[in-house]
Amino acid sequence: MLTIGSALLLLPLLTGARAAVLPSGGYSSKIEIVRNPVYPLDVVDKLEEATMPKVEAYMADKIAAGKNNKCTLETAAVRREWSDLSETQRQEYVAAINCLTKLPPKSDKTRFPGALSRYDDFVAYHMTHAMQLHDNMHLFGAHKYYVWLFEEALRNECGYTGYQPYMNYDRYSKDPFSSPLLNGNASSLGGNGEPDPAYKGVLQPGRTPNIIKSGGGGGCVTKGPFSEFVADFSVLKIPPSLFPSSSIAEESKSDKAIAWSSDGTGSNPRCLRRDVNRDAIMGATADRVFSLLNDNDNMDDFYNQLLGTPPPKNDPYPWGVHTAGHYVAAVDPGGDPFTSPGDPLFYFHHTALDRLWWIWSMQDPDKRLYAIPFVNTNMTMPMKRAVDPHNVTVDMEWLGPPIKLFESHDQLGGNNGAFCYIYV
Numbered sequence: 001m002l003t004i005g006s007a008l009l010l011l012p013l014l015t016g017a018r019a020a021v022l023p024s025g026g027y028s029s030k031i032e033i034v035r036n037p038v039y040p041l042d043v044v045d046k047l048e049e050a051t052m053p054k055v056e057a058y059m060a061d062k063i064a065a066g067k068n069n070k071c072t073l074e075t076a077a078v079r080r081e082w083s084d085l086s087e088t089q090r091q092e093y094v095a096a097i098n099c100l101t102k103l104p105p106k107s108d109k110t111r112f113p114g115a116l117s118r119y120d121d122f123v124a125y126h127m128t129h130a131m132q133l134h135d136n137m138h139l140f141g142a143h144k145y146y147v148w149l150f151e152e153a154l155r156n157e158c159g160y161t162g163y164q165p166y167m168n169y170d171r172y173s174k175d176p177f178s179s180p181l182l183n184g185n186a187s188s189l190g191g192n193g194e195p196d197p198a199y200k201g202v203l204q205p206g207r208t209p210n211i212i213k214s215g216g217g218g219g220c221v222t223k224g225p226f227s228e229f230v231a232d233f234s235v236l237k238i239p240p241s242l243f244p245s246s247s248i249a250e251e252s253k254s255d256k257a258i259a260w261s262s263d264g265t266g267s268n269p270r271c272l273r274r275d276v277n278r279d280a281i282m283g284a285t286a287d288r289v290f291s292l293l294n295d296n297d298n299m300d301d302f303y304n305q306l307l308g309t310p311p312p313k314n315d316p317y318p319w320g321v322h323t324a325g326h327y328v329a330a331v332d333p334g335g336d337p338f339t340s341p342g343d344p345l346f347y348f349h350h351t352a353l354d355r356l357w358w359i360w361s362m363q364d365p366d367k368r369l370y371a372i373p374f375v376n377t378n379m380t381m382p383m384k385r386a387v388d389p390h391n392v393t394v395d396m397e398w399l400g401p402p403i404k405l406f407e408s409h410d411q412l413g414g415n416n417g418a419f420c421y422i423y424v
């Protein structure tokens, strides 16, 4: 799947972006670094760069031990930040998403009559496994595998030649509305939702403030990619009656018009709704992310800070990076913990978390790469405490074959070498 040299072929010179190729000698001579000059490196990008020698050392040891499963830094795919891609590359990504929404589903039609496409197959999985996916064993590894399978589908079934992009939240924290991510032009992920006064925001019980207030959107996306999808996109949805603890403060009028299928697995055609929300993104600025990466020596602390547990005090945006990233623009389905992958932004967020987990792990791979959180703080998602992680399997059912949990930890050689990628 990841062909030799693919990383190097990936990035022809980008119009309007300067190619900063770092001094030769190591990783940097093998993988082309292309950055959008609008966005100077932030503290997290700099930490990522400073981590590359550690990644090289980690790979050298693995290769020496014969455990790299043919993955090398020369052959590794490169996942990039959305704004670092050229407009053409961004449009290619959007086209691949559109393609997935047109391909027939592989999930069980009797179980998910509302899953109308390959895109929906992924929503159907997340929807039915949200609790497991967010327990302490799986938040990192299972999402790594899930995103990778999605990327594989884009590439193998829709001819996409790039890799799954991530979002650097900080780039969008000042002015998300006119950003390359959400400005609604053809090379964005589509625009904001129309103003919907009934949409109040997302409740954050136990935090101060206790709501991520509406940023003024909340209604249907009407501009750019994904504004047209009504019948064949993200149709799965958990009806409010089955999701009583809904974190959406108030369902909007448009929801009331929906004839809910009884359990959310039926077809529930509706528009994609968003609220591009600066207050949410502010919870994941570079300084906060840097603190997450830099101030936590052990996995429990890293995990807790990522999830914002316990809630940070004296912080106007006390959401934790995980929650902040989910609500960059989420309303429906992005704001629903079950069907959130119904908005393609989901993949940008969980890829970003995958990147952060990797940077954190690579500071001390011996201690951190296979660390599993066993936290004491109360969580909304169920926690597993007593299971030996060596014995845990990640089963993606209709999305891909089961793999061992720890195979899903290593992106440079894990899953028998199928995982072989880095972040730039």
Ligand SMILES: *[C@@H]1O[C@H](CO)[C@@H](O)[C@H](O)[C@H]1NC(C)=O
Residues within 6 Å of the ligand: 087, 178, 179, 180, 183, 185, 186, 187, 188
């Ligand atoms: C789309 O937005 C990007 C980022 O703001 C900009 O560089 C580009 O010129 C826009 N493209 C079009 C066709 O408007």
Ligand SMILES: *[C@@H]1O[C@H](CO)[C@@H](O)[C@H](O)[C@H]1NC(C)=O
Residues within 6 Å of the ligand: 376, 377, 378
């Ligand atoms: C966890 O929740 C239980 C009951 O819901 C409560 O009694 C306990 O104090 C909580 N612990 C922490 C650390 O918040």
Ligand SMILES: *[C@@H]1O[C@H](CO)[C@@H](O)[C@H](O)[C@H]1NC(C)=O
Residues within 6 Å of the ligand: 386, 387, 388, 390, 391
């Ligand atoms: C894990 O699996 C090994 C063998 O595969 C077994 O000996 C051990 O008891 C298992 N541990 C748990 C907690 O199930």
Ligand SMILES: [Cu+2]
Residues within 6 Å of the ligand: 322, 326, 350
């Ligand atoms: Cu998540």
